[in-house]
Structures are given as C-alpha cells and as structure tokens.
Amino acid sequence: MTSLFQLEAVSKTFGQGAKAVPVLRAISLTLDHGELCAIMGASGSGKSTLMALMGLLDRPSGGRLLFRGRDLTAAPADDLAGIRNRDIGFVFQAFHLLPRLTARDNVALPLLYRGTPRPVALAEADARLEQVGLAHRRHHRPAELSGGQRQRTAIARALVGRPSVLLADEPTGNLDSRSAEEIMTILTRLNAGDGVTVVIVTHDPSIAATCRRRIVISDGRLCEDSRPVLDTAVPVPAERGRP
Secondary structure, eight states, X not given: OOOSEEEEEEEEEESOGGGOEEEEEEEEEEEOTTOEEEEEOOTTSSHHHXXXXXXXXXXXXXXXXXXXXXXXXTOOHHHHHHHHHHHEEEEETTOOOOTTSOHHHHHHHHHHHTTOOHHHHHHHHHHHHXXXXXXXXXXXXXXXXXXXXXXXXXXXXXXXXXXXXXXXXXXXXXXXXXXXXXXXXXXXXXXHHXXXXXXXXXXXXXXXXXXXXXXXXXXTEEEEEEOOOOSSOOOOXXXXXXX
C-alpha cells in the first residue's frame, strides 16, 4: 500500500543570504495510513514547521514531499488547496472559532465554503458534534463554551469534511488536565475506531505517551523515531459514556 506521507531529505529555510535561517535539515520519514503519531521537540525545534509542510500549508526549500505517492514539492497552489480541502483536517491550540457563530455554524462552515447546501452542511455538522459529545451545545457560541468544549468544536469542524488525516498542533496546550484527557480520548478513538490518521505536535510527554509512534525533532533534525507499545489506553471520563 502506498504511504500517506513520504518526506525525502526535506529541508526548510526562512530568509535568504546572510539572513537565511535553517529550520528543518534533511528530514526523511514515512507516515502510513491509520497511524497515531506524536511529533515532539523543544520550542523552536521545527516541529510546527514540519506539520505545516505535511499539511501542505508551506513548501520545502529542499528535498521531496509525497502524498499518497504523488510528488507535491512543486505542485500548483490550487492542487495543494484541493488536497487540503479533501484529505486534511487541522486542529490548533487557539481553536480559531468565529465568535459570532454557534458551534453548529462553526462546524458547518468548511462545507458551506465548498458550496454544500446549507441543510446538508448543518446535518453533517450535527453528526460531527454528536461524535465529539457536543450535540447538546450546538446552539451555543464559543464564549459560552469551556476551553475543552471549544476544542471539541474545533475537532468536529476538522472532521466535517471527512478527512483521511488529522493534524493537531498542541491541541491540549490551552486546556486543564481533565479537558486534555478528554481531547486525547476523542483523538485516539477517531484513530482506532474510524481509521483516521492522527498526527499531534506536542511538548507534553504524557500526551506523546498515548501515541503508538513518537517522532522527536531537535535543532531541525530528526533525532528519534519510535513506535512504543502502549501498556494502557487513554481513560474515558467516568461521567460520560462517550467523549
């Protein structure tokens, strides 16, 4: 089976000439369908830049980046946008929800941008909110939601287009430990139950420990790539039968 992502000696440099700053240096790795992977590293190590390249939000300065076997290193911007739209969902630390919209409308927004009829988009948004345990809060705006609920809304929005891969950049960074546990329960269930490939950028070893694979970036270089065997699953909060 063709790998989902294949990076071949990928590098990324910002600036030019004397002001050039290398951020990634000859990163080579392969990510297969259905993986649950953590990318770790200190602040400034290049882990978020690596995720941006995998999410087709930026281009490498050197090397090759393949998605489903297709070399996208020099692909037209419209092609990259189309792949992001169809195949990749994004979750960020800061949620990026529109404050004037309800949770339901925030989740439906990507489908509305695609031209999906509003009733269909709203029905799909309801299904995704149900999936993350927020159906009862669908008519609430972000200011009326807790941090964990906002992140669950953001995950539902990322899933509404039914992507094959979910890229989460510090998804628990703004959350308390209980909310962080709930978010990780959702992400691991999406991976195990629905087969969604999940890649999580994190600086938290406890979050990385829930992932079957850990990639460590240091000073722009790949310094560790391991697939540890988990001893325990992420616990489900006692008061809920679902996330």
